[in-house]
Amino acid sequence: MDLLNALVALTNYVMIPAVAYGSQLALGALGVTMIYAVLRFSNFAHGDTMAFGTMVTILITWWLQSMGINLGPLPTALLALPFGILGCMALMLFTDRVVYRFYREQKAKPVIFVMVSLGVMFMMNGLVRFIIGPGDQRFSDGERFIVSARDFKAMTGLREGLAFKTSQGITIITAVVVVAALFWFLNRTRTGKSMRAYSDNEDLALLSGINPERVVMYTWMIVAGLATIAGVLYGLDKSFKPFTYFQLLLPIFAAAIVGGLGNPIGAIAGGFVIAFSEVSITYAWKKILRYLMPENLEPDGLVQLLSTDYKFAVSFVILLIVLLFKPTGLFKGKSV
Amino acid sequence: MSETVKHSLMFAFVGVLIILDGTTSFGIFAGSWNSALGILNMGLVSAIMALGVNLQWGFAGLFNVGIMGFTALGGLAVVLVSSSPTPGAWSQGGIGIIMALILGALTVVAAVFITKNMTKGKPRVLALTALLIAGFFAYRAVFDPAVSGVEAINPALYGSLGGLGLPVLLAWPAGGLLAAGAAWLIGKTALGLRSDYLAIATLGIAEIIIAIMKNEDWLSRGVKNVVGLPRPMRKEIVLQEDPGFLDTAASLGLDPVVASTLYVKITYSLLFTVVLLALLWMAQMGLKSPWGRMMRAIRDNEVAAEAMGKNVTRRHLQIFVLGSAICGVAGAMMTTLDGQLTPGTYNPLRFTFLIWVMVVVGGSGNNFGAVLGGIFIWFFWIKVEPMGAGLINFVTYGLADDSALKLHLLDSTAHMRLFTMGLILLLVLRFSPRGLIPEK
Numbered sequence A: 001m002d003l004l005n006a007l008v009a010l011t012n013y014v015m016i017p018a019v020a021y022g023s024q025l026a027l028g029a030l031g032v033t034m035i036y037a038v039l040r041f042s043n044f045a046h047g048d049t050m051a052f053g054t055m056v057t058i059l060i061t062w063w064l065q066s067m068g069i070n071l072g073p074l075p076t077a078l079l080a081l082p083f084g085i086l087g088c089m090a091l092m093l094f095t096d097r098v099v100y101r102f103y104r105e106q107k108a109k110p111v112i113f114v115m116v117s118l119g120v121m122f123m124m125n126g127l128v129r130f131i132i133g134p135g136d137q138r139f140s141d142g143e144r145f146i147v148s149a150r151d152f153k154a155m156t157g158l159r160e161g162l163a164f165k166t167s168q169g170i171t172i173i174t175a176v177v178v179v180a181a182l183f184w185f186l187n188r189t190r191t192g193k194s195m196r197a198y199s200d201n202e203d204l205a206l207l208s209g210i211n212p213e214r215v216v217m218y219t220w221m222i223v224a225g226l227a228t229i230a231g232v233l234y235g236l237d238k239s240f241k242p243f244t245y246f247q248l249l250l251p252i253f254a255a256a257i258v259g260g261l262g263n264p265i266g267a268i269a270g271g272f273v274i275a276f277s278e279v280s281i282t283y284a285w286k287k288i289l290r291y292l293m294p295e296n297l298e299p300d301g302l303v304q305l306l307s308t309d310y311k312f313a314v315s316f317v318i319l320l321i322v323l324l325f326k327p328t329g330l331f332k333g334k335s336v
Numbered sequence B: 001m002s003e004t005v006k007h008s009l010m011f012a013f014v015g016v017l018i019i020l021d022g023t024t025s026f027g028i029f030a031g032s033w034n035s036a037l038g039i040l041n042m043g044l045v046s047a048i049m050a051l052g053v054n055l056q057w058g059f060a061g062l063f064n065v066g067i068m069g070f071t072a073l074g075g076l077a078v079v080l081v082s083s084s085p086t087p088g089a090w091s092q093g094g095i096g097i098i099m100a101l102i103l104g105a106l107t108v109v110a111a112v113f114i115t116k117n118m119t120k121g122k123p124r125v126l127a128l129t130a131l132l133i134a135g136f137f138a139y140r141a142v143f144d145p146a147v148s149g150v151e152a153i154n155p156a157l158y159g160s161l162g163g164l165g166l167p168v169l170l171a172w173p174a175g176g177l178l179a180a181g182a183a184w185l186i187g188k189t190a191l192g193l194r195s196d197y198l199a200i201a202t203l204g205i206a207e208i209i210i211a212i213m214k215n216e217d218w219l220s221r222g223v224k225n226v227v228g229l230p231r232p233m234r235k236e237i238v239l240q241e242d243p244g245f246l247d248t249a250a251s252l253g254l255d256p257v258v259a260s261t262l263y264v265k266i267t268y269s270l271l272f273t274v275v276l277l278a279l280l281w282m283a284q285m286g287l288k289s290p291w292g293r294m295m296r297a298i299r300d301n302e303v304a305a306e307a308m309g310k311n312v313t314r315r316h317l318q319i320f321v322l323g324s325a326i327c328g329v330a331g332a333m334m335t336t337l338d339g340q341l342t343p344g345t346y347n348p349l350r351f352t353f354l355i356w357v358m359v360v361v362g363g364s365g366n367n368f369g370a371v372l373g374g375i376f377i378w379f380f381w382i383k384v385e386p387m388g389a390g391l392i393n394f395v396t397y398g399l400a401d402d403s404a405l406k407l408h409l410l411d412s413t414a415h416m417r418l419f420t421m422g423l424i425l426l427l428v429l430r431f432s433p434r435g436l437i438p439e440k
Helices: A002-039 A046-066 A077-106 A110-132 A149-156 A166-188 A190-200 A202-207 A212-237 A242-247 A249-259 A264-282 A286-292 A308-325 B003-023 B033-060 B067-082 B089-117 B122-151 B168-190 B195-215 B236-240 B243-251 B256-288 B290-300 B302-307 B312-338 B348-362 B367-395 B404-411 B413-431
Strands: A145-147
Touching (some): A002 A046, A046 A249, A077 B413, A190 A212, A249 A264, B033 B256, B033 B312, B089 B122
């Protein structure tokens, strides 16, 4: 019984949150990695791209709510999501047209691109704060739980409850669908193949008649989609705040680098590696150990390795270790 | 017009802006010497930071996105060096904290030793894991009680180790040393890889330094802030009671309160100018020397420089540490000027991004450009908010005073700064990438 309780507590406090957070990070890291693969720079504006797409979605969600439209048990934001993606795509294509294209034609060094993306990041950040304000926004509605802790306890008679939030369920399902669709697109469609060709060898791709501007355009559109979905899922699961989205940049970069920059499978794996380490290192294990240890050996402290204030330090340390020992990432990325 | 005259005129223009701020209250100008000197002082500090970043970017092409962290470490040095020691802190746990930190460092050293001296394989992995886990728990076992001991000492007033009580000017080089240490750690891991990695690693270390300063109360009281840090000169209140000073003020026709604030601010200006000139001289000498030529050669063509037998990664590490140390010195100077350390106020926009705008606008690769950009952009930064508010008032002239849109727009003027600074950076990078004073 104690073992079962420990298992339930582990699932409730570590596994489910980490899987949901990992899916969100994986989607974010996929965006970073796609930009890296095709445009060959680390996009510092990615966190704020997520924030922008989420903001558009939130505004449309509020409008739909005021019209009395909702999805019943599901959050209205899902209905608004396509519009958010469209808005974010428009912004991405506009930024590419007025900012990045010039440097592409110049064949500027990657570090110049990184710097330019920093400028774009601050403009987007300013724009988001200007429109929706710097504060916390909650926009989830519908059923809060698929399984609530109390129902679970009543059902099983265990001492530990297991809560499964709707937002977590939606996150996991959406992530699986989006990743499957992305891989299908990259591996099966003509455009996807031309993107991979361009990413592998630019000169050869140009020789075989692939239009680079088209590849770049599709990349930005896909990235806008991924960023908005990741941002909305994160916002539904936690809450939306422009500064938090800027801070997400660090775990997202860490995830992309751990997996190997430019490698989509690596980005997904990296997202989960970062999420699981972050959650398990900042979780207070006392609750679980209490079930597993004999009574006289119970721990006094919280058995928390690091306080949650340092959750970014976890992704950073993992990043440093990967850079020190395996700079190309777990799955072979493009860069050294 | 020769280049030198043109550049001197630019400096003169910035000087005139500051003088106008002191003399007239027309338009954006404040019309008070207090405000003008305040801008000048922070401008000088910003110029020093820009000098440090220019060393990294202009000389070596290294992209540092963690200036905020190095600045904050400088501020931390002021607290650790110059604030007075907390009574009883060392006996209550200070020694324990130091022991724990040494224990942690020893663990890392032992881990490095094992990695280097054991052959690859399962035994090495096992030994490393065992060592790190044991080391971590031993560290926590010593560290935690010591920390709660220190933090329990009158938390409303102290609750931290305090400092060494040394003169505050000593804290400036100490700030440089702290920042240099952090930079060495980052540079050692991220340099020699792709240029993007350094950017990401510095972004991370800056966030973590701020997180540590906010949460480790024993170190610098965390978000409870440290106020009343010592100053390199007499305080205003002391001056106002000094008969000699009062006589001088009266003979100049100044109110004692105004005279004392001006005295403090002018002393800071002089001190900062001395530091700035010294660093500027060193940077100029470095740029002209064979070392500077080598650095630029590496920046312009790493492969060729490597072929000539230069160790590119080592040189990069060297200049990265130097540039970060300068940022640390500037950070210590800034905290001294403020008289307090408030970890909650460090944000990347103000402490990283703004410095980048200064360097790029001033002219990367040119030290005088960095200094000009530092002071000019700081002036602009202070004045962009009144300008933004004025602009929005003008645009919304036709709207009623209580219209929701107008109120929202006026509320949001603070965020205009982010937008404007991003715009300036993009425009300069695009249309005038060499900046106001280009590299020769």
